[in-house]
Amino acid sequence: MKPVLLIDFGSTYTKVTAADGESGELYATAQSFTTVKEDISLGLENALGELKSLSGISAFDECYACSSAAGGLRMVASGLVPSLTAEAARRAALGAGAKVIKTFAYEMTEEDIGEIDAIAPDIVLLSGGTDGGNSACCIHNANILASAKANFPVVLACNRNASAKCKAILEASGREVIPCENVMPSFGQLNIEPTQNAIRDLFLKRIISAKGLSKAQALVDDIIMPTPAAVLEALTLLSEMTGELMAVDLGGATTDVYSITDGLPTRAGTVLRGLPEPYAKRTVEGDIGMRYSARGIPENAGMDRLIKISGESEDGIQKWIERIHENPETLAATESERNMDFALASLAIETGLVRHAGTVETVYTPMGVAYQQIGKDLTRVNKLILTGGALIKLERAQEMALLAMKTDAYPSSLIPRDASVILDKHYILSAAGLLKRNHPEAAKVLLGKEFT
Amino acid sequence: MPNRTMVLGVIGADVHAVGNQILNFAFTQAGFNVVNLGVMVSQEEFIEAAIESGAQAIVVSSLYGHGELDCRGLRDKCDEAGLKGILLYVGGNIVVGKQPFEEVEKRFKAMGFNKVFGPGTPPEVTIKALIEDYEILEKAEKAE
Numbered sequence: 274m275k276p277v278l279l280i281d282f283g284s285t286y287t288k289v290t291a292a293d294g295e296s297g298e299l300y301a302t303a304q305s306f307t308t309v310k311e312d313i314s315l316g317l318e319n320a321l322g323e324l325k326s327l328s329g330i331s332a333f334d335e336c337y338a339c340s341s342a343a344g345g346l347r348m349v350a351s352g353l354v355p356s357l358t359a360e361a362a363r364r365a366a367l368g369a370g371a372k373v374i375k376t377f378a379y380e381m382t383e384e385d386i387g388e389i390d391a392i393a394p395d396i397v398l399l400s401g402g403t404d405g406g407n408s409a410c411c412i413h414n415a416n417i418l419a420s421a422k423a424n425f426p427v428v429l430a431c432n433r434n435a436s437a438k439c440k441a442i443l444e445a446s447g448r449e450v451i452p453c454e455n456v457m458p459s460f461g462q463l464n465i466e467p468t469q470n471a472i473r474d475l476f477l478k479r480i481i482s483a484k485g486l487s488k489a490q491a492l493v494d495d496i497i498m499p500t501p502a503a504v505l506e507a508l509t510l511l512s513e514m515t516g517e518l519m520a521v522d523l524g525g526a527t528t529d530v531y532s533i534t535d536g537l538p539t540r541a542g543t544v545l546r547g548l549p550e551p552y553a554k555r556t557v558e559g560d561i562g563m564r565y566s567a568r569g570i571p572e573n574a575g576m577d578r579l580i581k582i583s584g585e586s587e588d589g590i591q592k593w594i595e596r597i598h599e600n601p602e603t604l605a606a607t608e609s610e611r612n613m614d615f616a617l618a619s620l621a622i623e624t625g626l627v628r629h630a631g632t633v634e635t636v637y638t639p640m641g642v643a644y645q646q647i648g649k650d651l652t653r654v655n656k657l658i659l660t661g662g663a664l665i666k667l668e669r670a671q672e673m674a675l676l677a678m679k680t681d682a683y684p685s686s687l688i689p690r691d692a693s694v695i696l697d698k699h700y701i702l703s704a705a706g707l708l709k710r711n712h713p714e715a716a717k718v719l720l721g722k723e724f725t
Numbered sequence: 726m727p728n729r730t731m732v733l734g735v736i737g738a739d740v741h742a743v744g745n746q747i748l749n750f751a752f753t754q755a756g757f758n759v760v761n762l763g764v765m766v767s768q769e770e771f772i773e774a775a776i777e778s779g780a781q782a783i784v785v786s787s788l789y790g791h792g793e794l795d796c797r798g799l800r801d802k803c804d805e806a807g808l809k810g811i812l813l814y815v816g817g818n819i820v821v822g823k824q825p826f827e828e829v830e831k832r833f834k835a836m837g838f839n840k841v842f843g844p845g846t847p848p849e850v851t852i853k854a855l856i857e858d859y860e861i862l863e864k865a866e867k868a869e
Binding site: 353354356357358401402403405406407408457459460544546636637638639640643645 | 728730732738739740758760762763764765770773774776777778779780789790791
């Protein structure tokens with residue numbers, strides 16, 4: 274027996290999991306409100322107290338934590354062409370578990386610097402140009418970034434021929450610069466791992482203490498990664514065991530969507546266009562969520578569909594959305610409120626899936642019909658995992674995901690259409706991702722028991 | 726040898742892939758750094774690839790007869806995207822039916838293409854023209 278404590282410092286809840294580092298057995302889970310403003314260890318003590326009484330374990334051999342508290346890892350990404358290096362940079366940051374507040378393309382302006390100063394990001398990612406390609410843009414942007422007032426380190430993943438110059442410019446302004454390989458070394462080639470490693474190192478080195486989490490760090494062996502990165506690790510491990518899969522993490526403020534698959538075309542005669550997709554891909558919808566961001570759901574999916582799915586009146590839905598936006602801790606208490614939450618969740622999942630998945634377009638050529646695919650084809654993914662505080666608390670979670678997949682509103686979208694839906698009922702995804710670091714076999718057992 | 730980068734592709738809804746592969750091979754062998762976009766390439770994709778890769782030339786193929794429609798406005802969009810003075814080449818069966826090549830060439834040059842090649846042009850001809858044009862660009866760059 275080797276009890277391991279796994280902690281997830283969320284923006285709202287601190288979630289703790291007790292699992293065995295050898296057998297992978299899940300002992301217990303517990304949660305308490307995060308207390309990052311006062312002293313983060315208070316919330317942790319509360320959760321730990323509950324966990325210890327539930328599991329009967331009083332001492333742990335090891336302890337690891339991930340965090341999305343205090344705003345998570347906030348980043349600004351930049352590149353040259355919006356659909357190329359700027360998009361590659363954004364994907365690299367998202368895959369490293371960051372919250373990408375803004376993505377800039379082409380040459381930045383003085384006004385943009387004002388905006389970056391206002392954002393005060395934890396890290397800025399500067400890219401642009403393939404190796405040997407355009408170097409004017411990233412050098413210009415390095416000069417612009419050097420004039421920023423906010424104190425942020427810069428991860429430099431641009432054209433390698435311009436990298437040294439950009440580094441010199443930024444360092445002359447007293448900024449920490451971490452040069453790494455280009456996010457797009459040659460046209461259409463995505464190389465985001467070196468950047469993600471650099472982001473992760475920075476997260477450990479400076480972001481944790483900057484966010485007042487160092488007190489928590491003293492309590493645990495290590496805060497090893499941002500929470501979304503831990504979730505992505507767990508999903509990747511699970512897919513090694515059971516094949517390609519997707520996951521939706523529906524939170525109060527954002528909806529995260531993950532896919533672990535190459536997403537290559539499944540139909541013959543399809544031409545693949547656009548930037549290559551990462552095998553393990555994460556997207557974040559900042560305007561879609563079950564509480565703070567509930568307003569984004571009718572804005573995107575349409576009020577008429579909310580009315581239809583919930584069976585409630587427009588007036589009632591409006592009032593409910595306003596209420597949960599103002600008081601995010603509100604739980605659905607009546608039958609009608611539960612119906613509205615059901616419709617909101619279903620449409621949030623649908624919108625998240627549609628934005629994450631690729632599309633296929635039929636092209637009529639003089640030589641006959643051809644298909645053009647942009648993004649990932651996820652139609653054959655047969656496993657969809659649902660997680661997130663909002664989803665786990667809701668009833669009929671399976672049903673709302675099935676409804677989202679059966680939508681006829683987006684005929685050209687390549688979302689999964691017939692996946693089996695599995696609920697992360699003990700909320701162990703991030704814990705399993707943490708456990709994987711030093712105990713991959715135990716993490717496999719833990720995931721296997723929960724999701725197969 | 727200086728860095729000579731070009732963007733290559735078959736424009737529009739054209740799916741003729743064989744000639745594209747031959748050109749990719751021939752141009753690469755001749756020492757060019759070829760960014761090959763393959764078939765069914767839109768004007769925007771040519772331009773975006775040229776911006777990122779810092780290409781000095783865009784080489785457009787069209788085999789299915791609709792090239793004239795597909796190529797219209799490419800020069801204007803290049804100018805708009807900051808690719809001022811980029812070399813634009815076009816070749817293949819670029820118009821409908823059998824028309825006198827001189828007229829076709831004139832129309833495409835009026836659209837802003839530097840060089841226009843008719844059907845059956847061997848790659849060596851295009852390579853020779855490319856080298857000449859690159860040398861002019863490089864001299865101009867040095868003079869600056």
